[in-house]
Amino acid sequence: MTSLDPRAPLVLDTRELGRRPGSERHVEVTVPAPADLGIEVLAVPEGSPVELDLRLEAVMEGVLVTGTALVGLDGECVRCLEKIEDEAEVDIQELYVYNDSRDGQAPDEDDETSRTEGDLIDLEPVLRDAVVLALPFQPMCQDDCPGLCPDCGARLADEPEHDHGDKVDPRWAGLASLKEDPSN
Ligand SMILES: [Zn+2]
Numbered sequence: 221m222t223s224l225d226p227r228a229p230l231v232l233d234t235r236e237l238g239r240r241p242g243s244e245r246h247v248e249v250t251v252p253a254p255a256d257l258g259i260e261v262l263a264v265p266e267g268s269p270v271e272l273d274l275r276l277e278a279v280m281e282g283v284l285v286t287g288t289a290l291v292g293l294d295g296e297c298v299r300c301l302e303k304i305e306d307e308a309e310v311d312i313q314e315l316y317v318y319n320d321s322r323d324g325q326a327p328d329e330d331d332e333t334s335r336t337e338g339d340l341i342d343l344e345p346v347l348r349d350a351v352v353l354a355l356p357f358q359p360m361c362q363d364d365c366p367g368l369c370p371d372c373g374a375r376l377a378d379e380p381e382h383d384h385g386d387k388v389d390p391r392w393a394g395l396a397s398l399k400e401d402p403s404n
């Protein structure tokens with residue numbers, strides 16, 4: 221009844237552990253990133269290398285996976301839209317409970333527990349959560365990016381002295397007075 225593809229890059233085989241608590245296996249592989257890994261403004265490009273450095277350890281109730289994933293990131297600064305290329309090392313820690321320990325209980329829809337499927341475990345949802353959690357909600361090209369000039373759209377990080385003085389662009393002056401006129 222397993223639905224996992226043992227050849228999928230993020231499906232790991234735990235058979236070697238033999239369910240003997242204490243036995244462990246070190247997995248160091250580079251796999252292609254799945255699609256949609258990340259958030260809208262910052263994500264791991266699909267197919268880019270994800271370096272996994274993991275320890276699979278058999279414990280009483282399942283297989284404990286701990287380690288790190290090193291991913292490349294592509295995105296844009298939320299303030300000035302400059303392209304961001306970065307990398308992140310995210311921590312992975314997840315217990316995959318042996319599926320048969322369910323002992324005939326009805327599957328629970330809200331059950332968030334990761335489970336083994338046969339001898340296989342699916343790392344993808346865990347990697348996905350770990351990456352999303354590790355990403356800044358508001359990625360910026362530099363600490364406290366000054367953003368874009370509200371008047372002309374110039375990138376202020378490139379022009380620290382950028383200034384229009386007090387004068388308002390004549391194209392917008394008319395619009396401003398329209399807006400302020402309550403009779404409109
Ligand atoms: Zn920026």
Ligand SMILES: [Zn+2]
Nearest residue numbers: 369371372374
């Ligand atoms: Zn400006």
